[in-house]
Amino acid sequence: xxxxHNVTRTYARKVAVDGLTLTVRAGELFALLGPNGAxxxxxxxxxxxxxxxxxxxxxxxxxxxxxxxxxxxxxxGYVPDxxxxxxxxxxxxxxxxxxxxxGLDRPAVARAIERECRxxxxxxxxDDLTETYSHGTKxxxxxxxxxxxDPPAVVVDEPMVGLDPLGVRVVKDRLRTxxxxxxxxxxxxxxxAIAEELADRIGIMNQGRLHFLGTKSELxxxxxxxxxxxxxxxxxxxxxxxxxxxxxxxDGAPRHGGNHQASTHRQEALPLPPSPS
Amino acid sequence: MAxxxxxxxxxxxxxxxxxPREFISPADEGAAFQRMRRRIVATVAWQTLSxxxxxxxLVAVLTGLLWSGLFWMFLDGFGFLRTIIPDVDTRVxxxxxxxxxxxxxxxxxxxxxxxxxxxxxxxxxxxxxFLLTTPARTExxxxxxxxxxxxxxxxxxxxxxxxxxxxYGVVAxxxxxxxxxxxxxxxxxxxxxxxxxxxxxxxxxRHIPNGRMMVVIGGGVLFLxxxxxxxxxxxxxxxxxxxxxxxxxxxxxxxxFSERRLLPSWWLSSGxxxxxxxxxxxxxxxxxxxxxxxxxxRQLACxxxxxxFRVSYSGLYGRPQRRRRAxxxxxxxxxxxxxxxxxxxxxxxxxxxxxxxxxDPLQWLQFLIFLGLLALYFLNIRRFMSGVNYAGWxxxxxxxxxxxxxxxxxxxxxxxVFPLISLEGRRFWILxxxxxxxxxxxxxxxxxxxxxxxxxxxxLVLLSDLILGxxxxxxxxxxxxxxxxxxGLSGIAVGLGARFPNFREQSPSRIAxxxxxxxxxxxxxxxxxxVVLLTAVPTHFYLAAEDSxxxxxxxxxxxxxxxxxxxxxxxxxxxxxxDQPSEVQWWLKLWWGAGSLGSILLxxxxxxxxxxxxxxxxxxxxx
Numbered sequence: 088x089x090x091x092h093n094v095t096r097t098y099a100r101k102v103a104v105d106g107l108t109l110t111v112r113a114g115e116l117f118a119l120l121g122p123n124g125a126x127x128x129x130x131x132x133x134x135x136x137x138x139x140x141x142x143x144x145x146x147x148x149x150x151x152x153x154x155x156x157x158x159x160x161x162x163x164g165y166v167p168d169x170x171x172x173x174x175x176x177x178x179x180x181x182x183x184x185x186x187x188x189x190g191l192d193r194p195a196v197a198r199a200i201e202r203e204c205r206x207x208x209x210x211x212x213x214d215d216l217t218e219t220y221s222h223g224t225k226x227x228x229x230x231x232x233x234x235x236x237d238p239p240a241v242v243v244d245e246p247m248v249g250l251d252p253l254g255v256r257v258v259k260d261r262l263r264t265x266x267x268x269x270x271x272x273x274x275x276x277x278x279x280a281i282a283e284e285l286a287d288r289i290g291i292m293n294q295g296r297l298h299f300l301g302t303k304s305e306l307x308x309x310x311x312x313x314x315x316x317x318x319x320x321x322x323x324x325x326x327x328x329x330x331x332x333x334x335x336x337x338d339g340a341p342r343h344g345g346n347h348q349a350s351t352h353r354q355e356a357l358p359l360p361p362s363p364s
Numbered sequence: 365m366a367x368x369x370x371x372x373x374x375x376x377x378x379x380x381x382x383x384p385r386e387f388i389s390p391a392d393e394g395a396a397f398q399r400m401r402r403r404i405v406a407t408v409a410w411q412t413l414s415x416x417x418x419x420x421x422l423v424a425v426l427t428g429l430l431w432s433g434l435f436w437m438f439l440d441g442f443g444f445l446r447t448i449i450p451d452v453d454t455r456v457x458x459x460x461x462x463x464x465x466x467x468x469x470x471x472x473x474x475x476x477x478x479x480x481x482x483x484x485x486x487x488x489x490x491x492x493x494f495l496l497t498t499p500a501r502t503e504x505x506x507x508x509x510x511x512x513x514x515x516x517x518x519x520x521x522x523x524x525x526x527x528x529x530x531x532y533g534v535v536a537x538x539x540x541x542x543x544x545x546x547x548x549x550x551x552x553x554x555x556x557x558x559x560x561x562x563x564x565x566x567x568x569x570r571h572i573p574n575g576r577m578m579v580v581i582g583g584g585v586l587f588l589x590x591x592x593x594x595x596x597x598x599x600x601x602x603x604x605x606x607x608x609x610x611x612x613x614x615x616x617x618x619x620x621f622s623e624r625r626l627l628p629s630w631w632l633s634s635g636x637x638x639x640x641x642x643x644x645x646x647x648x649x650x651x652x653x654x655x656x657x658x659x660x661x662r663q664l665a666c667x668x669x670x671x672x673f674r675v676s677y678s679g680l681y682g683r684p685q686r687r688r689r690a691x692x693x694x695x696x697x698x699x700x701x702x703x704x705x706x707x708x709x710x711x712x713x714x715x716x717x718x719x720x721x722x723x724d725p726l727q728w729l730q731f732l733i734f735l736g737l738l739a740l741y742f743l744n745i746r747r748f749m750s751g752v753n754y755a756g757w758x759x760x761x762x763x764x765x766x767x768x769x770x771x772x773x774x775x776x777x778x779x780x781v782f783p784l785i786s787l788e789g790r791r792f793w794i795l796x797x798x799x800x801x802x803x804x805x806x807x808x809x810x811x812x813x814x815x816x817x818x819x820x821x822x823x824l825v826l827l828s829d830l831i832l833g834x835x836x837x838x839x840x841x842x843x844x845x846x847x848x849x850x851x852g853l854s855g856i857a858v859g860l861g862a863r864f865p866n867f868r869e870q871s872p873s874r875i876a877x878x879x880x881x882x883x884x885x886x887x888x889x890x891x892x893x894x895v896v897l898l899t900a901v902p903t904h905f906y907l908a909a910e911d912s913x914x915x916x917x918x919x920x921x922x923x924x925x926x927x928x929x930x931x932x933x934x935x936x937x938x939x940x941x942x943d944q945p946s947e948v949q950w951w952l953k954l955w956w957g958a959g960s961l962g963s964i965l966l967x968x969x970x971x972x973x974x975x976x977x978x979x980x981x982x983x984x985x986x987x
Binding site: 096097098099132135136137138139141156157158160161163165167169171173175176180184185187188189190216 | 388393499500502
C-alpha cells in the first residue's frame with residue numbers, strides 16, 4: 088500500500104532522508120519513531136506529495152507520488168501535526184468540502200459525516216464554527232476529515248498532541264479499527280508508549296536513516312535479549328541527537344532536515360530485520 | 365461534550381476505498397471551492413456587521429469621502445483641461461496620454477503586488493499545504509489563490525480608477541454605454557497584470573528560490589528609479605512654462621510608451637475614449653481584445669501552475685534555511701544603559717518590547733518607509749513652495765505638516781502600540797508571575813511609545829520648519845505641540861489598549877482593526893485636529909496681523925503687480941498698521957496664549973484620562 092523505494096531527500100548538502108526503503112502493507116499499523124530532526128516530517132511530506140524526493144520513488148496503492156499525485160493523494164487520509172481548518176466554516180461544512188474533494192457524492196458524504204461524527208464524538212459541535220473548537224476537538228475533526236473516504240492509506244503525524252485522555256482512547260481505537268479493516272496506517276510519533284501499544288511494526292529513524300525496523304514481537308525479542316526497554320533502546324540509538332542538542336534546524340537545515348552521518352557501529356550492533364513485505 | 369464512542373461501538377467502513385467514485389469533475393470541483401468561499405465570505409460578513417458595525421460604518425464613510433474627493437478633484441481637473449485645451453483632438457490626445465501613463469503605472473504595480481501576494485498565499489499559507497495534500501487539481505488550488513490575489517490587489521485600483529473614469533465620462537458627456545462598459549473593461553484589464561504577476565512568481569520561485577527577495581527588491585528599485593526618472597524628465601520644467609500649450613506638447617512627446625499599441629493600458633484608454641466619443645465599434649473592439657487577452661493570460665497562468673507549482677513548492681522547502689541567531693544588539697545594550705535611571709523591571713520590559721519590534725521587519729519597515737517619504741517631502745517642500753512668501757500660507761503649510769506627522773503617528777500608535785497589551789495576554793503567565801506590579805507593564809508600554817515617537821516626530825517637524833523658514837516662535841510652538849501629540853497619542857493607545865484588549869487574536873493588525881483599535885484611531889484623530897487647531901489658528905491670526913502690516917506683503921502675494929498699486933497698498937497698510945489698536949494686538953497675544961495653554965491642558969487630559977481608565981481596567985483584568 089505504502090512503498091518507499093530507496094528514497095533520498097536532500098536540502099542542499101544536508102541529507103534529510105537517506106536511501107529509505109520501506110513498505111507498509113494493507114492492514115498494517117506502522118509507527119515511525121525518531122528524535123527531532125531525524126527526518127520523520129520530511130518522510131511524511133514526501134508521502135503526502137508536499138515534497139518530491141531527490142532520488143527514489145514513493146508510491147501509494149501503486150501510484151507514484153511524483154507522477155500520479157492526484158491518484159496517490161486520493162488514496163491517502165492525512166492528519167498533520169499542525170492541522171489546518173477553515174476557521175469561518177462549521178465542522179460540517181469543512182467535512183463536506185473534504186469529502187467532496189475526495190469524489191464522494193452527496194448521499195455518501197452525508198453517510199460518511201454521520202459515521203465519523205459518531206466515531207469521534209463530534210455531533211454536538213458539528214454546526215459550530217471551527218474557530219470556537221478546543222484544540223482536542225479540532226484534532227478529532229481533522230481525524231474525521233481524513234477518514235471520511237475510507238482511505239486505503241492513512242498518514243498520521245503526532246496523532247495524540249492536544250487530545251484529552253478520552254480523545255486519545257478514541258483515536259487509538261479508530262486507528263486500530265482502520266488498520267483492521269485493511270488500510271495501511273503510517274504514524275509518526277515521539278511517544279514511545281503509543282508506538283509500543285498500537286504499532287504492528289516500528290521503525291526508528293535517526294539522521295535520515297532507519298536504524299531499526301521490525302515487528303513488535305521482533306522488537307520485544309530484541310529488547311528481551313538486551314534486557315532493555317524501548318525507551319533505553321531509543322535513547323541509545325539516538326544518542327547525541329535527541330533534539331536537545333544539535334537538530335537539523337540549528338544546523339541550518341529545515342526543521343525536518345538532518346545530517347547524514349550514520350554510525351557504522353550502530354548498524355552493526357542492530358542489524359535491520361528484513362521487511363515483512 | 366457527548367460521550368465518545370468506544371471501540372465496541374465504532375462503525376466500520378464498508379470496504380476500503382470502495383465508495384469514492386472517479387475524480388470529481390472540474391466543474392464540481394470549482395463549485396465546491398466556490399461554495400466553500402461563499403460560506404466563508406457570508407460568515408465573515410455576518411460577523412463583521414454584527415460585531416464591528418462601528419468599524420464598517422467608519423470605513424464606509426471614509427472610503428466614500430475619499431472616493432468623492434477624488435471624483436470632484438478629477439472632475440475639476442478634466443474641466444480645467446477642457447477650458448485650457450479647446451481643440452478636441454489635442455485634448456483627447458492629452459487625456460489618452462494621461463490615461464495611458466496612469467494605467468501603465470498601475471499595471472506595473474499590479475504585476476508586483478499580485479506576484480508578492482501570490483507568493484505569500486501559494487507558498488507560505490497553511491491552506492495551500494492542506495489543499496496540496498487533497499486530490500484537488502493543482503491548477504484549481506492555484507486558481508483559488510489567484511482569485512484571492514485578484515481581489516486583494518485590485519480593490520485599490522478600482523478605488524483609484526473609478527472616480528477618474530467616471531469624472532471623465534461626465535466632463536466628456538459620454539454616452540450611456542461608456543458607463544456600462546467601465547466595469548467589464550476594468551475587470552478584463554486587472555486580469556492581465558495579475559496573471560503576469562502570477563506567472564513571474566511561479567517562474568522565480570521555481571528557478572531562483574534563494575534569490576526571490578533580490579528579484580523583488582531589484583524589480584521594485586528599477587520601477588521606482590524609472591518612475592522618478594519619468595516624473596523628472598516629464599515634469600521637471602520650470603514653473604513659467606507650466607500648463608502652456610507648448611508644455612502639453614512636450615509632455616506628450618516625453619510619454620511615447622503611453623502610445624505603445626501592445627500595452628493593455630493603451631487598449632483600455634483607447635477603448636474608453638472611443639466609448640466616450642461615441643465610437644462604439646472602437647470600444648467594443650478593444651473590449652473584445654482585452655477580454656480575449658485576459659482569458660489567454662489566465663489560461664497561461666493555469667498552465668504554468670499545473671507544471672511548476674508543486675515542483676516549485678517542493679523546491680522552495682528543499683532549500684537550506686539560514687540559522688537565525690539572536691544576539692544581544694549594541695542598540696539594546698545602549699538603550700539599557702541610557703535607561704539606567706528607571707527601575708530595572710521597567711527597563712527590561714522596554715528593552716524586550718524594542719527587541720521584538722526590531723526583529724520584526726514588517727513593523728519597522730513600514731515605520732521607516734513612511735518616515736522616509738515624509739522626510740523626502742519636507743526636504744523638497746521649498747521647491748514646491750518657491751514663490752510663496754506670504755507668511756500666512758507658509759505658516760499654514762507648516763501646521764498642516766505638523767498635523768500630517770500627528771496623523772501618521774496616530775496610525776502607527778493604533779497599529780503597533782494599541783495591540784501591545786492584547787499581545788501580552790497570552791504571555792501573561794510570564795509577566796503575571798514576575799515580582800512586579802501590573803502598573804509597571806503599562807508604564808513600560810507608555811515609555812516605549814513616547815520614547816520611540818518623540819525623537820523621529822520632533823525631528824521631522826523641526827526639519828519641515830527649518831526648510832520652510834518659519835519664525836522661531838512657530839518652531840517653538842510646533843515642538844511643544846509635537847511633544848503633546850506624542851504624549852497624548854501614546855496615552856490614548858496604551859490606555860485604550862488596556863481598556864479594550866483582545867486576547868483571542870495573535871495578529872497585531874487584526875487587533876488594531878477591531879472596535880478598540882478603531883476607537884483609538886478616531887479619538888487620536890480628534891485629538892490631533894483639536895490640538896493643532898488650538899495652536900495653529902491663534903498663531904495664524906497673530907502672524908497674519910503682523911504680516912498684513914508689512915508694506916511689501918502685497919508684492920509677495922502677487923509678484924509682478926503694478927508698481928502704482930503696490931505704492932497704494934503700501935500707504936494703506938502703513939496707515940492700517942498705525943490705526944491698528946494695540947488692544948487688538950493684546951487680544952491676539954492673549955488668544956495665542958490661551959490656545960497654547962488649552963492645548964497643554966488637552967494634552968494632559970488626553971494622556972492622563974485614558975491611562976487612568978486603562979490602569980484601572982488592567983489591575984482588575986483576569987487573564
